[in-house]
Amino acid sequence: MNWKVNFAVTAGACVLLPFMVPQYSLTILIEALIFGLFAMSLDLLVGYCRLYSFGHAAAYGLGAYSTALILTQLQLPLPIGIMLAVLVTILAAIPIAWICTRSTGVSFAMLTLAFAQLGYAMLFRFRDVTGGSDGIVGIPRPSGPLGITWFQGKTGYYYLVLGCLLGSYLLCRAIVRSPFGAVLAGIRENEAKTIALGYNTRFYKIATVVLAYAFGGLAGALYAAFAGFASPELFFWLVSGRVLIMVVVGGAGTLIGPILGGVFFVFLEHELSQVTDLWPLIFGSIFIAFVMFAPEGIWGILTSRFNAKPEVPNSTDRKETSDAAA
Amino acid sequence: MNFLGFILAQCLSALSQAAILFFIACGLTLIFGIMRIVNFAHGVIFMLGAYVGVTTVAVTGSFLLSLIIAPIVVGAVGIAFEQIFLRHLYGRRDGGAYLLLTFGLAIVLSELIRIIWGAQPLSSGIPDFLRGIVVILDQPFPLYRLFLIALGLAAAIAIWQFLERTRSGLLIRAVSQNSEMVHALGTDVDLVRTGVFGLGCAMAALGGVLAAPLVTAFLGMGTTVVIDAFVIVIIGGMGSFLGSLIGSILVGFVQVLGAYYFQDLALAFMYFLMLIVLVIRPGGLLGKED
Numbered sequence: 001m002n003w004k005v006n007f008a009v010t011a012g013a014c015v016l017l018p019f020m021v022p023q024y025s026l027t028i029l030i031e032a033l034i035f036g037l038f039a040m041s042l043d044l045l046v047g048y049c050r051l052y053s054f055g056h057a058a059a060y061g062l063g064a065y066s067t068a069l070i071l072t073q074l075q076l077p078l079p080i081g082i083m084l085a086v087l088v089t090i091l092a093a094i095p096i097a098w099i100c101t102r103s104t105g106v107s108f109a110m111l112t113l114a115f116a117q118l119g120y121a122m123l124f125r126f127r128d129v130t131g132g133s134d135g136i137v138g139i140p141r142p143s144g145p146l147g148i149t150w151f152q153g154k155t156g157y158y159y160l161v162l163g164c165l166l167g168s169y170l171l172c173r174a175i176v177r178s179p180f181g182a183v184l185a186g187i188r189e190n191e192a193k194t195i196a197l198g199y200n201t202r203f204y205k206i207a208t209v210v211l212a213y214a215f216g217g218l219a220g221a222l223y224a225a226f227a228g229f230a231s232p233e234l235f236f237w238l239v240s241g242r243v244l245i246m247v248v249v250g251g252a253g254t255l256i257g258p259i260l261g262g263v264f265f266v267f268l269e270h271e272l273s274q275v276t277d278l279w280p281l282i283f284g285s286i287f288i289a290f291v292m293f294a295p296e297g298i299w300g301i302l303t304s305r306f307n308a309k310p311e312v313p314n315s316t317d318r319k320e321t322s323d324a325a326a
Numbered sequence: 327m328n329f330l331g332f333i334l335a336q337c338l339s340a341l342s343q344a345a346i347l348f349f350i351a352c353g354l355t356l357i358f359g360i361m362r363i364v365n366f367a368h369g370v371i372f373m374l375g376a377y378v379g380v381t382t383v384a385v386t387g388s389f390l391l392s393l394i395i396a397p398i399v400v401g402a403v404g405i406a407f408e409q410i411f412l413r414h415l416y417g418r419r420d421g422g423a424y425l426l427l428t429f430g431l432a433i434v435l436s437e438l439i440r441i442i443w444g445a446q447p448l449s450s451g452i453p454d455f456l457r458g459i460v461v462i463l464d465q466p467f468p469l470y471r472l473f474l475i476a477l478g479l480a481a482a483i484a485i486w487q488f489l490e491r492t493r494s495g496l497l498i499r500a501v502s503q504n505s506e507m508v509h510a511l512g513t514d515v516d517l518v519r520t521g522v523f524g525l526g527c528a529m530a531a532l533g534g535v536l537a538a539p540l541v542t543a544f545l546g547m548g549t550t551v552v553i554d555a556f557v558i559v560i561i562g563g564m565g566s567f568l569g570s571l572i573g574s575i576l577v578g579f580v581q582v583l584g585a586y587y588f589q590d591l592a593l594a595f596m597y598f599l600m601l602i603v604l605v606i607r608p609g610g611l612l613g614k615e616d
Contacts, residue, residue, distance in 0.1 A: 052425055054425070099601065099605060102604070102605070102608050103604070103608050106358075106362075106364050106425070106564065107560065107564070107604070107608065107609075109364070109425060110364075110556050110557075110560045111560075111601075111604060113553070114557065114560075114597045114600050114601060115597075117553060117593075117597055118594055118597040118598075118601075120593070121591075121593035121594035121597065122594060124593065125591055125593075125594060237549075237553060238549070241366075244426065244429070245426070245429070245430075248426050278437065278441070280433055280436075280437045281433075281434055281437040281438070281441075283433060284430050284431075284432075284433030284434035284437065285430075285434055287426070287429075287430040287433070288427060288430035288431065288434065291423055291426045291427045291430060292411065292414065292415075292427070295423065
C-alpha cells in the first residue's frame with residue numbers, strides 16, 4: 001500500500017530530525033507537532049461532520065489544566081498524568097457534546113464558544129485551585145513508570161510528542177475510514193438523508209465531539225507538561241480561532257492537512273515574528289487568501305499538483321458538489 | 327439610604343450598558359438574518375468606530391459630528407468588504423467559509439488599526455454638555471449614561487419603524503424570509519445585502535463612538551464585545567431584531583448586576599444565561615428552530 005510507505009518515510013524522517021537540527025529548534029518542533037495534533041483533533045469535527053467548533057480551546061485548556069493539577073498535586077508519572085488528563089477531558093466533553101449537538105451550523109459554533117468562554121470565566125472564579133490570571137506554573141515532568149526518565153529531556157519529549165501525534169493520526173485515520181466514519185461523511189453531505197437511513201446522527205455527533213475533545217485534550221496535556229505552565233489564555237477564543245485557521249489552511253477533511261497547517265503556522269509565526277511585528281497581519285492575509293482562493297487547503301494543493309488521484313476518497317466528490325452548488 | 331433610588335440607579339446603569347450592546351447586536355442580527363453570515367469582524371468594526379470617533383473629536387472638536395462621521399466611514403468600509411470579499415462566497419454551499427473569512431478580516435483589521443493609531447489607548451473624554459450628574463431619587467447618576475439610554479431607545483424605535491413601515495424595511499424582511507422568491511420577483515437581492523451589511527457596520531460604529539468616552543478606545547475592545555454580542559444574538563434568536571433588543575437588555579442586566587453582586591461569577595453568568603435559554607429553546611427566545 002502506497003500510504004504505508006509514505007507514512008513510514010515521513011515518520012522515519014521525523015524520528016531522525018532531532019539529530020539534524022540544533023537543540024534550540026527542538027522547542028519549535030515540539031510546539032509545531034503539538035499544534036498539529038490539536039488541529040487534527042478539530043478536523044474530526046470540521047472536516048468530517050462539518051461542525052464548526054469555535055470553542056476547541058476548551059479541549060486544549062481542559063487537557064492543559066488537568067495535567068497541571070494532576071502533576072503538581074499528585075506524585076504521578078508523566079504518562080499516567082497525561083492519560084488521566086485526557087480522561088478528565090473526555091468526561092467533561094460528554095455533557096458539552098450532549099448540549100452542543102442539539103444544534104448545528106452557526107448555533108453549534110456559538111455553543112462551543114460559550115463553553116470555552118465559560119471555562120475561561122471559571123478559571124477566575126476558582127482562583128484558589130487554578131491560580132486565576134497567573135495560571136499554574138512549575139509543572140514538573142515526573143519520571144516513571146518503572147523508572148523511565150527518557151522523556152524528561154527535550155529530545156526525549158520530542159519523541160513522546162511525535163509518538164502521540166503518529167499514534168493519534170493512525171487512530172483517527174482508522175476511525176474516519178471505518179463504518180463509523182462513513183456515517184460521519186453521511187452527516188456531512190446530507191444529514192436528513194442519513195437520519196432517513198436509520199442512523200441516530202445525534203449519537204454519532206456526540207461521539208465525534210468527545211473524540212475531538214480527547215485528542216485536543218491530549219495536545220493540551222502535552223503542551224502544559226512541555227511549557228511547564230498553564231495560563232487562562234489557553235481557554236480564550238483566540239486560541240479556538242487560531243486552530244480553526246490551521247485546519248482550514250491545512251485542508252479540512254484530510255487529517256494530514258491540518259497537521260501540516262498547524263506545523264506551517266507555528267513555523268511561520270516563529271520566523272515572521274523575528275523579522276517583523278506585523279506578522280498577525282500577514283497571518284490574517286494568508287488565511288483570507290486560502291478561504292477565498294484555495295478552500296481545499298495546503299494538502300489539497302499538494303495532492304492535486306503531485307498526485308493525479310488524491311489519497312482521501314471523499315475529497316474529490318466533495319469538490320464536485322461544492323462546485324456544482326456554486 | 328434610599329433603597330428605591332438605589333434599585334433605580336442599578337437599572338439605569340444596566341440599561342445604558344444594554345444600549346451600547348444593542349448597537350452592536352442589532353447590526354449583527356440584521357446581517358445574519360439577511361445573509362446567514364456570522365460576522366466575526368463585528369467587534370473590530372465596533373473598535374474601528376471608536377477610533378474614527380475619537381479622531382473626529384480630536385480634529386473637529388465636535389462629539390455630535392463624530393456620531394455622524396464614524397458610522398458613515400465605517401459603513402463604507404463594511405460595504406467595501408462585502409463587495410470585495412463576501413460577495414464571491416455567496417454561491418458556496420459551505421456556510422463555514424463566512425465565519426472563517428470574517429475572522430480573517432477581524433485579524434487584519436485590528437492589525438491595521440494598531441498600525442494606524444498605535445498601541446496606546448485613546449480617550450476623547452465625555453463631551454462637556456453631557457458631563458453632568460443627574461440626581462434621581464437622591465441617587466447621583468451620570469448624564470452621559472442617560473444620554474446612552476435615550477439614544478439606544480431612539481435607535482431601537484427608528485430601526486423598528488424602518489423595518490416595519492418603509493419599502494426598504496419590507497425588502498429586508500422579505501429577503502430574510504425567502505431571498506430566492508424576492509429575487510424572482512425582480513428585486514436586486516445583492517443590493518439589499520450590501521445595504522444591510524453597511525447598515526449593520528454603521529450601527530456597530532455608532533456603538534463604538536458612544537462607548538469610547540466610557541472605556542477609551544483601545545486595541546482589544548472588540549475582542550470581548552463581539553462575544554457579548556454573539557451571546558445576545560443567540561439568546562434573542564438569530565436574525566430576530568426584537569430578539570436582539572430583548573437579549574441586549576437581559577445581558578446588560580446580567581453584566582451590571584453580576585458585576586455588583588457576584589464579582590467572581592460575573593463573567594460566567596452571561597454564558598449560563600445563554601446555555602439555559604438554548605437548552606430550553608435551541609433557536610433562541612424569538613428565533614426559529616432549524
